[in-house]
Amino acid sequence: METQNFTTHKIAVVIPYFNASKEIVRVISKLPDYLHSIIIVDDQSPAPLPKEEIEKLINPKTKVSFLQNEVNLGVGSATKRGFKEALKIGSHLIIKIDADDQMDLKYLPDLLNPLLLNKCDVTKGNRFKDLKALRSMPIVRRIGNLGLSFLIKAATGYWHNFDPTNGFLALRAEVLKKLDFSKLSNRYYFETSLLAQLYFEKANINDIPMPAIYGDEKSNMKIWKMPFVFGARLTNTFVKRIIKEYFLYDFNIGSVYLLFGFPLFMFGLIFGIWEWIYYAKINTFAPTGTIMIITLSIILGFQLILQAIQYDIINAPKPKK
Template sequence: MYRKKSIGVAIPAYNESKLIEKTLESVPPYVDKIYAVDDGSKDDTAEKIKNFDDSRIFLIQQKNGGVGAAVTAGYQKALEDHIDIVAVMAGDNQMDPQYLPDLLDPIIDGKAEYTKGNRLLNSKYRKGMSAWRSLGNYTLSFLNKIASGYWDLEDPQNGYTAISNRALKKLNLNEVYKGYAFENDMLVKLNIHDISVKNVPIPARYADEKSKIRYSRFIVKTSFYFVKALIWRSWNKYVVKLNPIGAMYLSGSLLTVIGFFALFALDVLYILLGFSLFGVAAFSEILRNKFLDTKFSKEVEVTPLNE
């Protein structure tokens, strides 16, 4: 128990034989349950978890499904056990347990229902993070702001998080993205339910293990996800819920489409019939001379609006 709240820690692990024991032994004594999830490891990660002497550990073994699948498996078991707050500490020992209270306190104090570590606060906190990785994180932070709607949030790929039981119950964990964009998708899904999220400054810790994310490929792949996530969030939060903003989104999109086709139709009329409306003849002439090699060229007289 921590401040009269039951605490669970989900530990996703894939081929973490080298560091899983070090991670398990670092979990603070006030944590009530440890949900160690072996995500189809090919090494002896699962065996080391089984043999680790700690009665709090509950081993979950599953086929390899990605970090999101592993974390949600821990979340689901924590919900079954009625745990008040569930944190995530990856099996590579990169998440310093001394900062766990910093994630738990805002939830207990009612200031947030989901907390995330932030390594991008200053150069001191980014110590050990390469320049390329920092650039990748800043790029993903910007894209995530647009997709998730949490504009004050930084370092979305930081997996050191904590979430309340109440917030977890609102999510359909089966629909959450299971790959490396899991953290981003969690934020998108949380925003639909207006869950309060708070960034918590936590330094990066890199030692024997390096991140498995390849940012060059990840940013390109995830960019397509961000586009879909933005559309999905806008539709489900504003249109489905009949929010006035949804009406603005729909009307704006509809007017944009109508405007595009209207200009196209007017240009076609001008090219074929020499007939144009609303003073767009000049624009049509420019387009026609620039892109079309046609014998219908003619001078266009534009009447000033003040006449």
């Protein structure tokens, strides 16, 4: 689709802002002229938002809105407020861009085209398909993102989408309207909570390969904090998804696998540990029958859990062909 065709659609860009006064100016300078509106949400940043510089760079035909949170609530809260404003003004497509200039805006058409061609409901950037750009990503961040990406896949159910922590995304307004904003996280867990909400709407998400840009700015999120910040939340998201998807909203073969597999595996594991301690204390070998019960329970339970995982992966939402 040619760039000029984008002007027939109301396309809004939402930018949550916090301590990126220099970077946001570069971001604004790279935005295309076909945008209908730009919404910048200042999350009580200590570094003032350079409004005058921004207004000079924006196309006169593009509407710009400056919103400000009364208190610092986090990037998720700022994004949610921007989304609500975009829906309020009747936007058709809504793009979320960070203010830190780590997103290559040349890929905006690649994000928009699949949505306009009705191939998917959401598009997200994927930084892991460009090996050259991947090498430029700091090694600690690369390892952290890879591990976190796998855990988020399991928690949200979007097994076919890589780089789920990428905040460069675009959504159809119809899909965004269906979401319960009160269940979206206000801080760093925002992207994951968004995916968790989209899963139950069976929204199709398309990955768009693109590089990331890393400058001299420092992230507010420390790598060592990630397991503590995300661990409990990912577990909570995963458990809620499994219960809702396989036992509340539906009951299918995956439910049967889980219903028998998990209890069998846990029985074999706990009973096995208990018996091992008991017979170790009395310094004797466990009976063959006991060993067989433990072994069969663990093997059969594990196989059923693997079948449940396979079923979950096969039935995960996929982009339309």
